[in-house]
Amino acid sequence: MPVFDLTQHPHRRYNPLNGEWLLVSPHRALRPWQGQEEEPDTAARPPYDPTCYLCPGNGRANGTHNPKYTGTFVFDNDFAALRDDVPDGQLNKRELLRAEAETGLGRVICFSPRHDLTLPEMDVPAIRNVVDVWTEEYRTLGARADIGYVQIFENKGAAMGCSNPHPHGQIWAQRTVPGEPAKEGAQQLAYFQEHGRPLLADYLAVELEENQRVVLENEHWVALVPFWAVWPFETLLLPRRAVADLTQLSAAEKDGLADALRRLTIRYDNLFNTSFPYSAGLHQSPTDGEEHPEWHLHMHFYPPLLRSATVRKFMVGYELLGEPQRDITPEWAAEKLRNLSEVHYKQHTY
Amino acid sequence: MPVFDLTQHPHRRYNPLNGEWLLVSPHRALRPWQGQEEEPDTAARPPYDPTCYLCPGNGRANGTHNPKYTGTFVFDNDFAALRDDVPDGQLNKRELLRAEAETGLGRVICFSPRHDLTLPEMDVPAIRNVVDVWTEEYRTLGARADIGYVQIFENKGAAMGCSNPHPHGQIWAQRTVPGEPAKEGAQQLAYFQEHGRPLLADYLAVELEENQRVVLENEHWVALVPFWAVWPFETLLLPRRAVADLTQLSAAEKDGLADALRRLTIRYDNLFNTSFPYSAGLHQSPTDGEEHPEWHLHMHFYPPLLRSATVRKFMVGYELLGEPQRDITPEWAAEKLRNLSEVHYKQHTY
Ligand SMILES: O=P(O)(O)O[C@H]1O[C@H](CO)[C@@H](O)[C@H](O)[C@H]1O
Ligand SMILES: O=P(O)(O)O[C@H]1O[C@H](CO)[C@@H](O)[C@H](O)[C@H]1O
Numbered sequence: 001m002p003v004f005d006l007t008q009h010p011h012r013r014y015n016p017l018n019g020e021w022l023l024v025s026p027h028r029a030l031r032p033w034q035g036q037e038e039e040p041d042t043a044a045r046p047p048y049d050p051t052c053y054l055c056p057g058n059g060r061a062n063g064t065h066n067p068k069y070t071g072t073f074v075f076d077n078d079f080a081a082l083r084d085d086v087p088d089g090q091l092n093k094r095e096l097l098r099a100e101a102e103t104g105l106g107r108v109i110c111f112s113p114r115h116d117l118t119l120p121e122m123d124v125p126a127i128r129n130v131v132d133v134w135t136e137e138y139r140t141l142g143a144r145a146d147i148g149y150v151q152i153f154e155n156k157g158a159a160m161g162c163s164n165p166h167p168h169g170q171i172w173a174q175r176t177v178p179g180e181p182a183k184e185g186a187q188q189l190a191y192f193q194e195h196g197r198p199l200l201a202d203y204l205a206v207e208l209e210e211n212q213r214v215v216l217e218n219e220h221w222v223a224l225v226p227f228w229a230v231w232p233f234e235t236l237l238l239p240r241r242a243v244a245d246l247t248q249l250s251a252a253e254k255d256g257l258a259d260a261l262r263r264l265t266i267r268y269d270n271l272f273n274t275s276f277p278y279s280a281g282l283h284q285s286p287t288d289g290e291e292h293p294e295w296h297l298h299m300h301f302y303p304p305l306l307r308s309a310t311v312r313k314f315m316v317g318y319e320l321l322g323e324p325q326r327d328i329t330p331e332w333a334a335e336k337l338r339n340l341s342e343v344h345y346k347q348h349t350y
Numbered sequence: 351m352p353v354f355d356l357t358q359h360p361h362r363r364y365n366p367l368n369g370e371w372l373l374v375s376p377h378r379a380l381r382p383w384q385g386q387e388e389e390p391d392t393a394a395r396p397p398y399d400p401t402c403y404l405c406p407g408n409g410r411a412n413g414t415h416n417p418k419y420t421g422t423f424v425f426d427n428d429f430a431a432l433r434d435d436v437p438d439g440q441l442n443k444r445e446l447l448r449a450e451a452e453t454g455l456g457r458v459i460c461f462s463p464r465h466d467l468t469l470p471e472m473d474v475p476a477i478r479n480v481v482d483v484w485t486e487e488y489r490t491l492g493a494r495a496d497i498g499y500v501q502i503f504e505n506k507g508a509a510m511g512c513s514n515p516h517p518h519g520q521i522w523a524q525r526t527v528p529g530e531p532a533k534e535g536a537q538q539l540a541y542f543q544e545h546g547r548p549l550l551a552d553y554l555a556v557e558l559e560e561n562q563r564v565v566l567e568n569e570h571w572v573a574l575v576p577f578w579a580v581w582p583f584e585t586l587l588l589p590r591r592a593v594a595d596l597t598q599l600s601a602a603e604k605d606g607l608a609d610a611l612r613r614l615t616i617r618y619d620n621l622f623n624t625s626f627p628y629s630a631g632l633h634q635s636p637t638d639g640e641e642h643p644e645w646h647l648h649m650h651f652y653p654p655l656l657r658s659a660t661v662r663k664f665m666v667g668y669e670l671l672g673e674p675q676r677d678i679t680p681e682w683a684a685e686k687l688r689n690l691s692e693v694h695y696k697q698h699t700y
Contacts, residue, residue: 002437003437004440004451006441006449009433009436009437010452010454011436011439011452012450012526013448014448014449016446021529023431023432023528024449027433028429028431035511035513035514036389036508036513039386081360081668081675081677082373083359083377086360086361087352087353087354087359091356093556094552094556096552096556098364099361099363099364102360102373151672155664158385158386160664160666161385161664161666162666163384163386164385170668172668176362178373178668178673179672179674180671199446202444202446203446227446279666280667281671302670302671314505314510314511316510316511316629317503317504317505317510317629318431318503318522318528320650321530321531321631321652322501322522322528322529322530322531323528323529
């Protein structure tokens with residue numbers, strides 16, 4: 001029998017960041033696909049859409065009008081999942097039915113006044129403005145005594161439940177630390193207590209040494225396909241310096257984040273010559289007023305496409321009932337992303 | 351301020367079966383939807399499709415032909431994610447890059463020779479045949495020394511990644527217990543050690559007492575929307591008698607399961623007058639040769655539709671990066687399902 005080979009044999013990988021396992025089936029990329037295909041996003045959009053509730057000057061569901069903003073624009077979500085006017089309370093029936101009131105709020109961040117742009121089509125200074133808004137929102141919301149965690153994220157593309165193509169992201173901020181960052185926090189704390197160094201700092205060192213899963217680098221940031229990636233082209237964007245949150249980044253590091261965001265999202269669009277759908281978001285320290293030297297700020301990109309602009313990976317039966325499963329190896333995905341141009345496909349002149 | 355009210359105020363609920371929390375936002379069901387809509391499945395299908403690789407007598411990818419089966423038909427998946435010819439091996443680089451070879455196999459179960467049927471359109475004896483196949487497969491695969499867990503599931507509908515409408519399910523059987531049943535096993539064991547009774551038996555008693563989330567019952571089974579449901583119309587199908595796996599069910603209990611499956615899936619189809627997509631699957635005891643008195647066999651249904659045959663719930667940004675979130679309460683969903691007819695909408699004569 002041949003020796004065990006990660007590029008060929010089914011195996012499970014461990015995610016030390018959240019403590020969970022996934023199944024990798026490298027040989028399975030070959031199976032034919034006869035199922036649902038996505039609509040590729042080929043709509044040509046105007047720079048301003050009078051029916052868009054995010055465009056400058058337009059009316060919103062709450063009856064107000066957006067300002068004629070020229071950069072970024074942030075407002076309270078008119079349909080937030082979290083509210084701050086919730087009375088305290090809880091339920092506990094024999095430890096089996098347990099519920100607790102939750103308070104918080106939702107914010108929407110328009111990245112640009114231009115209805116027809118997305119992050120990869122914006123320039124670095126414009127993306128840097130988005131980074132600054134994220135930082136200020138995290139700082140201000142996090143300073144509130146009733147906010148213990150600030151989740152910043154973007155759903156891009158109809159395939160990821162995004163209901164408006166105007167470039168925007170969201171913030172859900174709440175009293176409690178939600179499940180995913182809670183798991184990551186516990187794993188990072190345990191590692192820090194054992195090794196005296198942040199888990200992701202050590203992980204980044206291993207990745208730079210192996211140089212198999214790195215997609216792009218600049219002076220301050222590294223984008224890589226994590227060894228434990230679940231989504232086909234999932235990436236992790238990490239600052240080289242282990243800081244716990246955005247407010248601890250220097251100006252140069254924020255510029256570096258803007259540069260890395262632009263380059264990574266251009267590569268994504270170039271992979272299948274389509275506006276690449278994803279959910280992405282920042283994980284950072286809880287805002288509980290404590291020091292968190294174990295926390296290493298990072299950004300996850302979870303894109304669903306697998307083989308083309310229309311064929312996605314479905315996280316269904318086995319994935320929901322068993323555990324996450326992937327068909328192509330993270331190393332193969334990283335190589336694909338690494339070999340792509342950083343000139344956006346729409347800018348190519350043929 | 352009013353008192354805390356589960357039907358109105360955002361709150362978190364705890365899932366004692368897997369140890370995780372979710373966010374419930376009851377007020378959010380009202381937000382308008384402008385995003386992606388699913389294609390409702392209205393295709394009229396022939397009872398036999400010459401191009402279907404699951405229909406009786408037809409050719410398959412591996413070059414063989416299906417028998418002219420008249421009931422159920424089981425075969426090895428031609429594109430299985432798991433294989434049993436994998437050499438043993440592992441990788442561990444500083445506890446950060448960890449992988450282990452995994453062995454196993456994939457099976458496909460055709461529920462019926464009829465290409466145009468689905469479970470809710472089959473009669474109880476035909477569904478009982480499917481239950482018998484599940485039982486025999488669990489018994490036979492589970493008896494193998496190299497199989498520690500048998501995951502039986504069905505992906506129904508294009509929205510759940512199903513690539514062929516011919517009624518069928520799958521089995522992925524493997525050496526290791528995957529993440530979800532591993533979590534459920536640990537939670538059930540801890541509860542059993544503390545209380546001397548299975549967790550789900552006690553939970554079922556509470557649900558029958560409260561009678562708010564029960565959808566349907568027969569002599570041996572109860573279908574309910576669990577207090578901690580994540581998907582809008584998620585249900586849990588539980589045998590009244592706490593058995594660890596299918597092989598411990600009596601003939602009457604297997605008939606009861608077939609009856610409950612038919613009635614539950616008819617209600618699902620009737621909810622939006624559409625062939626209701628879902629991923630569903632059985633969780634039962636690991637096949638490690640040990641006794642598992644803590645394990646209570648059950649079946650999960652995870653259906654994505656939220657408001658109509660075309661509007662689904664997206665598990666995206668916050669759900670992937672924070673924690674699962676739902677817009678309608680489990681109690682409201684249970685009431686909707688409870689009030690539906692058990693005559694399939696296609697059978698109605700107007
Ligand atoms: O095996 P199928 O039906 O081709 O594939 C489907 O179910 C599998 C098991 O849940 C998933 O891994 C695939 O993403 C999905 O498309
Ligand atoms: O808030 P939106 O963009 O309307 O809604 C989208 O993102 C939310 C946060 O991930 C999800 O809960 C919704 O299911 C999704 O459709």
